Amino acid sequence: MVTQSKEVPVLEVRDISKAFSGIDALRSVSIKIYPGQVNAVIGENGAGKSTLMKIISGIYSNYEGEIFLEGEPVRFNRSREAADKGIVIIHQELNLVPELTIAENIFLGQEPVTRFGLINYQEMHAKTKELLDRLDLSLHPATKTNRLRIGQQQLVEIARALLSDSKVLIMDEPTSAISEHEVKLLFRIIKSLKEKGVAVVYISHKLDELFEIADLFTVLRDGEMIGAGKMAEISYDGLIRMMVGRDLKEMRKRGKPVSDEEILRIENLCLKNPSGKESYLVNKVSFTLHKGEVLGICGLMGAGRTELLESIFGLYPKYVTGRVFVGGSERSIRSINEAIRTGLALVPEDRKLQGLILNMNVDENTSLASLDRISKFSFINKKQEENLSRHFIDKLRTRVASSKMEVSKLSGGNQQKVVIAKWLAVNPQVLLLDEPTRGIDIGAKGEIYDLIDELAGQGMGIVVVSSELTEILAIADTILVMSESRQTLNVKRPEATEELLMKAALAEKV
Amino acid sequence: MKVKSISRNLLKFQSVIALLLMCLVMSLLSDRFLTADNAWNVMRQISVNVVISVGMTMVILTGGIDLSVGSVLAICGAITASMLKYGSELPGLNLSVGFSLFGAMVGGTLVGTALGWFNGFTVTRFKVPPFVATLAMLTIARGLTMLWTGGFPITGLGDDMAFIGTGWFLGIPMPVWISAVVVLLAIVVTNKTKLGRYIYAIGGNEKAAELSGVKIKRIKIIVYSVAGALAALGGIIVTSRLDSAQPNAGTGYELDSIAAVVIGGTSLSGGKGTIMGTVQGALIIGILNNGLVLLNVSPFWQQVIKGFVILLAVVIEKFNKREE
Secondary structure: OOOOOOOOOOEEEEEEEEEEOOEEEEEEEEEEEOOOOEEEEEOOOOOOHHHHHHHHOOOOOOOEEEEEEOOEEEOOOOHHHHHHOOEEEEOOOOOOOOOOEHHHHHOOOOOOEOOOOOEOHHHHHHHHHHHHHHOOOOOOOOOEHHHOOHHHHHHHHHHHHHHOOOOEEEEEOOOOOOOHHHHHHHHHHHHHHHHOOOEEEEEOOOHHHHHHHOOEEEEEEOOEEEEEEEHHHOOHHHHHHHHHOOOOOOOOOOOOOOOOOEEEEEEEEEEEOOOOOOOEEEEEEEEEEEOOOEEEEEEOOOOOHHHHHHHHOOOOOOOEEEEEEEOOEEEOOOOHHHHHHHOEEEEOOOHHHHHOOOOOEHHHHHHHHHHHHHEEOOEEOHHHHHHHHHHHHHHOOOOOOOOOOEHHHOOHHHHHHHHHHHHHOOOOOEEEEEOOOOOOOHHHHHHHHHHHHHHHHOOOEEEEEOOOHHHHHHHOOEEEEEEOOEEEEEEEHHHOOHHHHHHHHHOOOO | OHHHHHHHHHHHOHHHHHHHHHHHHHHHHOOOOOOHHHHHHHHHHHHHHHHHHHHHHHHHHOOOOOOOHHHHHHHHHHHHHHHHHHOEEEOOOOEEEOOOHHHHHHHHHHHHHHHHHHHHHHHHHOOOOHHHHHHHHHHHHHHHHHHHHOOOOEEOOOHHHHHHHHOEEOOEEHHHHHHHHHHHHHHHHHHHEHHHHHHHHHHHOHHHHHHOOOOHHHHHHHHHHHHHHHHHHHHHHHHHHHOEEOOOOOOOHHHHHHHHHHHOOOOOOOOOOOHHHHHHHHHHHHHHHHHHHHOOOOHHHHHHHHHHHHHHHHHHHHHHHHHO
16 A cells, blocks of 8 residues: 555545435535544534545435545445445444354455355455454454454454455444453554554544544534644643534523422432343432423433433333432332323433324324323223313414324424323323434424423423533523433533533543 | 315225125126125125134234134134033033033133233233244144044034024124124224224334333233134134034134235234224125126136235225325
């Protein structure tokens, strides 16, 4: 491989824009990737990092703007084309076929063959062994990948990327699942790739790691390029400021002050990983929620926020330990039904997969969790059902042509209102909302903020999980930050700043 | 706009229209088709399939399937017949208990319910896919039937028993009465009750239903039990009509039943469909069988034609969906 000058970018992206169903994911982003350097790409959840990488590696072919590889304009239609030109991506999600062996996975789609057209396993295993040795992995190439630990699987992914002589190697959160020892190994390999002149694009939330390995950085925020420069010339706080620094709009009209009457208290809540591994998805979380209080929970994806709500709501009775107090008295919530009876309600993260019966109408979705109240001897009183649904359509200003409409035909915002209506219909004391405004338009967002405000004003306790710091800061009275299954911060709203929250969300084990 | 809405409404009643068309064509081709005798004949012939298919519809609405109905029908028919004919020996007491017709029917139905419950239990407790769980039951129940009967039919069950399958009441055959009552009850359950709503909710989106506090396991077990009970009722009718419990009775009935459900517009992935649709599906199959026999079509061709009708019904259904 020819070692190029480190001054000329090997890959240049100019004015790339991409929208998903009308919502901008990237707006006119330009970045340069230099050979022999580790180029860090940094940003919050949803900043557009993954979208950009998918464009560069040919997974998304429908975008505006231009890409230059070594000065030549290129446009890839499939990831194969990008790989042939030397752009290789290691995905955040694992893409191994579990029933195949390590060697079969590494060579998938490019198996060496004997002259009889059969797969040449000898050669395949020899080359695989070589790659595994470089990664210090003492595994046999014929081991099935479903027998490997997640971290080992991640290393196999990396080995696969090393197989091809790449010019640009994109690593999307490569260390999210591997141990410290493995991280050190990975860094050693990255350094040797650098010496060979490979341009490494490195995406990570772990800023400490970036200061150790990266040479250059580019910061994305809300789909725009905010800044770029040398890692050596920027401070930790400076980076965080670039990642979050935006104007805070006061979205919430603050109603009544929070009462000091406790409505929900969690003490040392732990959730063991239900898939049997000796790890915790929620680790010793405690908080107190008062009547009329809005508690915001933030953190990165996978920090355990959703699992915390689900644990409280009785989804994993066998794996949860810790104490839950509702209205001052201790409750043991062993099922979803018990949670509902205790006065809890959970609006889940994914309204289409978890919230709605898409082929049922608005009435039927609204009443689903509270049919007991509107039926006698198991017969549903349809008049009462309609009234219930009508009441919430008016209260939440849900825009429907008729309450007999299938909910699949409603817009995202109106669908979300139907899910919220279903849970308000059970008359909860505490409402748990998981990403209540994800993927809905600004107008509906505002209405949901108003509703949260109104419900809190009526004395309901509300917990909101959100990836958007601005949202949390706009609606919450108290803010809890989670990182790697633990709570890293619990502050009152007036003491919270975006920088403080971001730092806590990025915090390594405390 | 208006033409469009009319055509859409026509599509909604596709199976009714298909039925009427079939009747029209058959009555033009054969003068024996459109007679009261023949009409009762068709109704009586489909009544067993209707009874079984009501249970099958409920199972399929939850997103499951029940392949064991034919075998469950056979074992329950055999048990009812032997209870009626021989009573039951109480081991060790040297005492034999006789059963009334009603008692024997209850006995048979309870066994069907228990086998259905077992289907539901394996599906919910051990997460066995319904296709596999009920396929296993298909074999198990058939084997039990052979063991129970020793491979020989149980015959000579008396006039009272024969009345259920061959008698008339108020000018209508008994099997038609039975299937009508079953259909009516099922329509009420699916449309008016919580159980019905939960069945549709589970088929529509099991995860969302679970998170809404619907007791998924309990509902599924109830539904498979009902399917087993209805298969047993079908077995009693079949046994009564033939005045004998045949060890190989009901073979292949699960396929006719699934065909009726599918032709009736119920989605195999669950959540969508109606009992009335299934009744229409059973009618279409019944009239087709009847008409082809009247027209002296070879039984081999009958099967080919039936297969194409099933395909046609599903293809039309898909087109309908795209229209929406």
